[in-house]
Amino acid sequence: MKRLSKPLSDLKKRYDFVVVGSGYGGSIAASRMARLGKSVCLLERGKEFLPGQFPSTLKDAAAEMSFHKGKKESKNNGLYEFTLGDGINVFKGCGLGGTSLINANVSIKPEPRVMEMPEWPNAIRQDLASFDEGLDRAWKMLRPNPYPENKNGYPVLKKTNAMRKSAKHMAEEFRLLDINVTFEDKLDNEIGIAQPKCTNCGDCVTGCNVGAKNTTAMNYLPDAFNHGAEIFTEVDVRYVEKTAQGWKVNFQPANTGREVFKAADMFVFADNVILSAGSLGSTEILFRSAKNGLSLSDRLGKRFTGNGDVLGFGYNNNEPINGIGLGKKATSEVADVGPCITSVIDMRKRANLEDGMTLEEGTAPGPIRGILPGMLAAASRLVGKDTDRGWGDRFRERIREITSFFRGPFYGAVNHTQIYLVMTHDDGNGEMTFDNDTLQVKWKGVGKQEIFNKVSGKLYSATEALGGTKIPNPTWNKAMDYDLVTVHPLGGCGMADSAEAGVVDHKGQVFSGKTGTNLHDGLYVLDGAILPRPVGTNPLLTISALSERACKLIAEQHHAVLDYGFPARKEKDQAPETKPGVQFTETMKGSFFLNEQEDFGKGFDLGKKENSPFEFTLTIRSEDVASLVNVPTHQAGMFGSMTAPALSAAPMTALEGTFNLFIADQNSPDKKKMVYNATLVSQEGKTYYFQGFKDVDNNKGIDVWKDTTTLFITIQKENAKGPVIGKGKLIIEPADFAKQITTMKALNCDRKVEEIQALTSFGKFFAGNVFETYFKNRGKD
Numbered sequence: 001m002k003r004l005s006k007p008l009s010d011l012k013k014r015y016d017f018v019v020v021g022s023g024y025g026g027s028i029a030a031s032r033m034a035r036l037g038k039s040v041c042l043l044e045r046g047k048e049f050l051p052g053q054f055p056s057t058l059k060d061a062a063a064e065m066s067f068h069k070g071k072k073e074s075k076n077n078g079l080y081e082f083t084l085g086d087g088i089n090v091f092k093g094c095g096l097g098g099t100s101l102i103n104a105n106v107s108i109k110p111e112p113r114v115m116e117m118p119e120w121p122n123a124i125r126q127d128l129a130s131f132d133e134g135l136d137r138a139w140k141m142l143r144p145n146p147y148p149e150n151k152n153g154y155p156v157l158k159k160t161n162a163m164r165k166s167a168k169h170m171a172e173e174f175r176l177l178d179i180n181v182t183f184e185d186k187l188d189n190e191i192g193i194a195q196p197k198c199t200n201c202g203d204c205v206t207g208c209n210v211g212a213k214n215t216t217a218m219n220y221l222p223d224a225f226n227h228g229a230e231i232f233t234e235v236d237v238r239y240v241e242k243t244a245q246g247w248k249v250n251f252q253p254a255n256t257g258r259e260v261f262k263a264a265d266m267f268v269f270a271d272n273v274i275l276s277a278g279s280l281g282s283t284e285i286l287f288r289s290a291k292n293g294l295s296l297s298d299r300l301g302k303r304f305t306g307n308g309d310v311l312g313f314g315y316n317n318n319e320p321i322n323g324i325g326l327g328k329k330a331t332s333e334v335a336d337v338g339p340c341i342t343s344v345i346d347m348r349k350r351a352n353l354e355d356g357m358t359l360e361e362g363t364a365p366g367p368i369r370g371i372l373p374g375m376l377a378a379a380s381r382l383v384g385k386d387t388d389r390g391w392g393d394r395f396r397e398r399i400r401e402i403t404s405f406f407r408g409p410f411y412g413a414v415n416h417t418q419i420y421l422v423m424t425h426d427d428g429n430g431e432m433t434f435d436n437d438t439l440q441v442k443w444k445g446v447g448k449q450e451i452f453n454k455v456s457g458k459l460y461s462a463t464e465a466l467g468g469t470k471i472p473n474p475t476w477n478k479a480m481d482y483d484l485v486t487v488h489p490l491g492g493c494g495m496a497d498s499a500e501a502g503v504v505d506h507k508g509q510v511f512s513g514k515t516g517t518n519l520h521d522g523l524y525v526l527d528g529a530i531l532p533r534p535v536g537t538n539p540l541l542t543i544s545a546l547s548e549r550a551c552k553l554i555a556e557q558h559h560a561v562l563d564y565g566f567p568a569r570k571e572k573d574q575a576p577e578t579k580p581g582v583q584f585t586e587t588m589k590g591s592f593f594l595n596e597q598e599d600f601g602k603g604f605d606l607g608k609k610e611n612s613p614f615e616f617t618l619t620i621r622s623e624d625v626a627s628l629v630n631v632p633t634h635q636a637g638m639f640g641s642m643t644a645p646a647l648s649a650a651p652m653t654a655l656e657g658t659f660n661l662f663i664a665d666q667n668s669p670d671k672k673k674m675v676y677n678a679t680l681v682s683q684e685g686k687t688y689y690f691q692g693f694k695d696v697d698n699n700k701g702i703d704v705w706k707d708t709t710t711l712f713i714t715i716q717k718e719n720a721k722g723p724v725i726g727k728g729k730l731i732i733e734p735a736d737f738a739k740q741i742t743t744m745k746a747l748n749c750d751r752k753v754e755e756i757q758a759l760t761s762f763g764k765f766f767a768g769n770v771f772e773t774y775f776k777n778r779g780k781d
Contacts, residue, residue: 003578004217004225005048005096005233009637009657011268012230013681015041017248018270020237020285022046023098023549024540025527026276026284027220028138032551033274034227036560041268042224042233045254045277046077046095048217050578053750054101054207055079056328061206061367066094069440073325077234077254079207083280085441088306088430088484089475092278096233097217099278102205103487104340104362105180105213106538107144109135111348111356119303119532120427121497123506134552136546137564140218142544143189144178147342154200157338159321159361162418162466163345167413169465172726173346177360180214181339185506190566191222202325202337206365209330224296237277239263240287245685246522248270253639256619257585257743261736263617264641264651269685272522274508274555275493275529276547279304280439282529283492286503286510287434288394289605294520297499297511304430304441306486307423308357310455313471314418314463315380316397318388321418322408327366339430341421345462348536349353354451357424358537359458364409364419369768372414373404376471384471387464388399394445397469418466422455423488428533432492441489447482488539493525495531501758504530507550526550580758581626583749585640588711592728600712603727607646613729614643616668616715620677623747625758629765634661638678642690646717646726648682654690655679661766662696676711677720689716692730709737 016038019030055061066078069085080102083090093099115128124131149156160176167174181204186195198212208215225231234254241248250265252258275282283301290296322336340363348356364372386397403412430443444450456472463470475483496502499511499518508524511517526547528539535542555562591607594612607614618640622628628636638657657678665671676692692713707731716722732740746755 001070003048003050004221005044005231007637008232008235009621009639009655010230011041011232011639011655013215013655013679013687014269015039016270017041017274017682018043018247018268019029019273019274019276019277020249020611021098021276021281021527022096022216022221022231023100023276023278023527024216024544025217026098026222028528028544028547029274029276030224030229030231031220031227032548032555032562034224034229035563036555036558040229041106041270042229042231043237043251044096044231044233045236045281046093046233048096048233049207051099052209052210054203054209054597055367056203056209056330057329058367058370067240083441085443086412087443087446087481087487087745088441089110089487090280090441091485091487092280093488096231096652097215097221098472100215100540101207101217103540104204104360104538106341106360107139107142107178107180108344108358108537110535110537110542111353113353115240116537117353117533121495121506127482130549130578131545134547134549135541137548138541138544141223142180142214142218143182143219144180144214145183146178147339148183149176151335151436152197155334155336157322157336157342158319159338159363159418160343160582162317162319163343163361165390166462166465167345170345170461173349175344175346176342177344178339179339182212182214189218191219192226193218193222197329198339199332200331200335201366202323202335202340202363203327203330203365203367204340204363206325229383237285237768239285239292240273240275240294240523241289241292242294243269245269245480247273248683249273253596253619256583257739258617258619258640259616260739260742261585263587264643265349266639266641266653267683268653272524274524274526275639276525276527278527279489279492279529280441282525284439286493286525287439288437290556291434295513297503298514299494299496299499299501301432301434301492303428303530303532304432304443304489304491305426305428306430306446307488307490307534307539308426308536309486309488310422310424310452310459311461311473311482311485312420312422313376313379314466314468315376315384315422315471316400316413317416317418317463317466317468318396319466320416322415323361323363323417324369324372324415325363325366325418327369329366336639337449339363347458353536354425356453356536357422357455357458359462360421362419362421369409372409373683376417377401377405378413379471379474379629380469383474383477384469385460386469387460388467393467416468418463418468420459420462422756423537424451424455425534425536426451428491430491445481447476447484452476452482452484482759488528490528490531490534492542493529493758496532502532506539507553508546524554570758578748579626580749580754581621581623582628582758582762583619583621583743583745583747584740585617585619585743586732586740587615587617588730588732589613590711590728590730592644592713592715592726594645594726596727597724598727600727604729607728608619612644612646614642614644614730616640616654616730618654618657621747625761628661629761632663633690634663635659635662638676642680644715647688648686650683652680652682652688653679679719687718688725689719691716
C-alpha cells in the first residue's frame, strides 16, 4: 500500500474546494466534491500512517502522544492527542484519517427519537428521509458488519460471552455490533485497496497495523484521491479570511522548524472551504477567524458535549476475558482477543430518552499493556468496589493479581478484566472559549450530573455478574471533582435554524452574523462540531450521515448531481512510494530593487539605500534522499513564505518550489550552483516568480562560507517567462544558520538506523561537494 499525500511543494495557488481535516466529515467532503469534478485540496494537521507504521510498543506509542491544555504548537501533532480541560478532558486522533485511525470502529444508528429532538434544525426534523439516505450512503462506503462468531476461523470471544452473561444478569438487550472491520481477505475493496482480514490482535485503538480496519484511509480518502483530490499532511490551518475572490486559508506547515524563525503564515485560496477539523479543531479555527474579522454567531463554542462518555473496568473477574491487545506479539494468525469492541448492552429504549445509554466492552491495546497490572491494582484499592465477598473469593483474587505482576497482563487479574465504554446523554452545556490564542474546554461539574450516577450503577451490575471489582473512570472521584474523559467530543459549531441558536445551518453552511439566517457563501463545517446535542451512542455514523446529506445539498447548490457509483478507477498505487528523505528550513535576508534588471549587486545596494528589504523562510524537502544525492539534477521540493514590501505589504507564500543542490555548471567544470525556483503569491492574489542561485566556485581564497550563504535573486512577473522586475542579494546570518542546523531531520523512516543513514547520506554528499570544489582542486589555482 502506498501513500495518498503529496509534498507541500506541490500545493497550487487556488482550488475550488479546500477541505480542512480528514476524519469522517472531511474525508466524505473531499470524496464527494472530487466526484463533482471540482479541484479539491485536503489539508490535514497530522501525519500519514500506513498499515505497519502504527505504534506496537509503549515506547513508540509514547512518542506519538501529545498532551496540552489549550494552545498547541504546530510541531505537536502526535497520533494520540489529549486536551486537558476544566471538568472534562478530550482524547482524539490526529493523522490522515482523523480519529477513525484510533477509534473502535462502531457503526450504530442513533435511536430514532434523537433526531426528532428540538435542538436539530427544522429542515432535518421535517425530512428525516434525507438523513436516512445519508446513513445508507455512509454504510455502503464504511462497510460495517458484525464479528463473525464461529465463521471463517473466528472463535467466540470470551469478552463477548462475558457481556452476554452481564446482559442476562441486568435483564437488558445484548447484541453483536456492526463494526467497520474486514473479516475476509480482499485483493481490493470497492475503492481499489487491498485489505487482509482482521487477525483479532485487539490493537484497533492504537492503529491497525494489519489494514483490516475500515478507516477513512481505506475508503473515502482513496476515493477522493482516485477522483483527483490533492492531499497534504502536516499542515496546521490557523484561520480563514473572506476575500473579494472567495476565501483565503492561512496555515503553518508542521514539523518543519519554521517556528524557530517565527515565520509568517502561508496561505492558499479557495472558492469554497469545508472545515472538518473536529469539534475542537473547527471551533478553534472559527474562533481565530473571528479574531481576524470574520463575522460569526455568538453561539460559537457553545453546546459542547462529551456524548455522555464514561470509561470503566470490571477488574479481576472470576472468569477470563482476554481483553488485552497483542501489540508487538501480533502475528498473521487469528488470535482470541478480537476487535476493540464487538458487542453492546443496549439500554436506549427508555421512556425518557435522556435516561438511555449503550454499554460496550473494549480491548486494551497491546502497546499499553505493560502499565495495566500496577495501574488497575492501585485503582482497585483507591476507588474500586468489589461486587462479591468471602475469604475464598478474596484469596483467589489476590492470587490472580500476583500472577499478573509476575507473569504479565496476559495472565491473572488483568486477563480477567472487562473494559467498558458507556455513552449516554449529558445535558450538552459544555463550552469552549478562546483567549490569548488558546482554546479552552470548560465544563466544571459535568461529572456530577445524575445520569453519571446511573451509569455507575449499570457498570456495577455488569461487573457483579462476573464477580469482579468495579473501577470507575480513574478521574471520576471526589478527589478529582468527578472529572470526565471523552473520546467523542461533539458540538461547538452546532447547527440550528438561525444564528441566534447556532453557528451553521442544516447543511453545515456558516451563518454570517450574530442574528438571522444569512450565510457565508462557500464556508461550511462538516464534522462532529455541528451536532447540537449528544446522540447517546457511538457518533461516527451520525456524523457521516449528516456529512453525506450536506454534500448532496452542496452539489445541488452547484447545479450538479453526485455520482455514487464505482466506475473503472485509477489504481491507488499511482501514489508515491515511501522512501527515506531529508528536510531542513533556512532563513535568508537582504535587499532587492524594483526595476533593476541586470546587476544583482546594484539591486542589493539600491534596495538597501531605498529601504526595500527581501526575506524568506523556506523549507527544503526531499522525499527520497537517494534520488537527491544520485540523480544529476539533485532536486528537492521547496515551500515557505517571503516578505518583500515593494511587492506586497503582507508576507507572500512560495508554492510549487524546487531546489537543486550542487548542480554542475556546463560552462565551468569546477563550478557548481545551488538553484532556487518558486511561484510567489501575494495576499492580493498577484503572482510573481522567484529565481535564486548560489555560486559555489573555487575563486582565489577559501570563500566556502560566503558562497554557500549568499543567494543572488531575480523576481519576474507572473511566471518564469515573465519580464524581470527586480534583482538583489540575500545572505544567511550566522545566528539563523545555527537555527537552520536544528531543523535538519530525516523523513519517512521507521527506525532510528534509517534516520542516521538518510542524514549521513545527505551530509556526505554536501561535504563531499564542498571538499571537491574548495580543497581538492586548490592546486589548479
